[in-house]
Amino acid sequence: MDFDQADRVNQAIRLLSLRHRARTAELLAPLGLHPGQEALVLELARTGPMIQAKLSEALNIEPPSVTLMARKLEASGHLRRTPAPTDKRASVVELTDSGRALAGQLKRLWRALAEETVAGLSARKVQDLPGLLTTIAANVDTRHRR
Template identity: 65%
Template sequence: MDQTYAGALNQAIRLLSLRHRTRAAQLLGPLGLHPGQEALLLEIDRTGPRNQAQLSEALGCEPPSVTLMTRKLEAAGHIERTPDPTDKRASIVALTASGQALADRITELWVTLAEETVRGLPADLLERLPGVLQTMSTNVSGKSAD
């Protein structure tokens, strides 16, 4: 790969990432959320109650970040933490009714964000795009695709 193409590719990925996060923040702000918090709520919505270590692994972030997010979301009434019966040091995180309603709203906003992001792309590319992006994400993580 030549330097010009590599530079253009890396710049496009960087700008997409920054602009996507900025637009996500604009959509989440009226809900009282910051980027990252929605991922935690959607993960619990998708999988059911989890302990904070499991959430950290699923979200790909450090445990202190999950702890901070859960404290803020619990204070807002969107989640509840209860002691993990199998590990006295851990907490199980579950959605409250407010959190479930918020997760439903976030899901709607994510459709809007996805539609905005891919507007104008050809249908054949749209079909392949999630797989391509997942491969790129795996490549950057340094993990094997297996």
């Protein structure tokens, strides 16, 4: 790949990342959330209660980030943390009734954002997009570098 093509690829990915995060922040603000918190709520809605360390793995983010997000979501009443029955050092994180209601709102918001993001693409391209983006993400995943 020559530099011009490499530059176009890298700039397009950079611009998408910046704009998607900004649009996400804009949509989450009325719900009192910041980008990243929606992923935590949606993961718990998908899986049910989970040990905080496992939640960190599922979200592919550092444990201190999950701790901070969980504290904020707990303070707002959307989730609760309790000691794990088998390991008192670990916390089980679960959605409250408020968190489950929030998850419903987030699912609608997430769907609208996805539809907005892929507007103008053919159904086939939309179908292929998650696989392409997952491959791209894996290619730059620093955790699996040798």
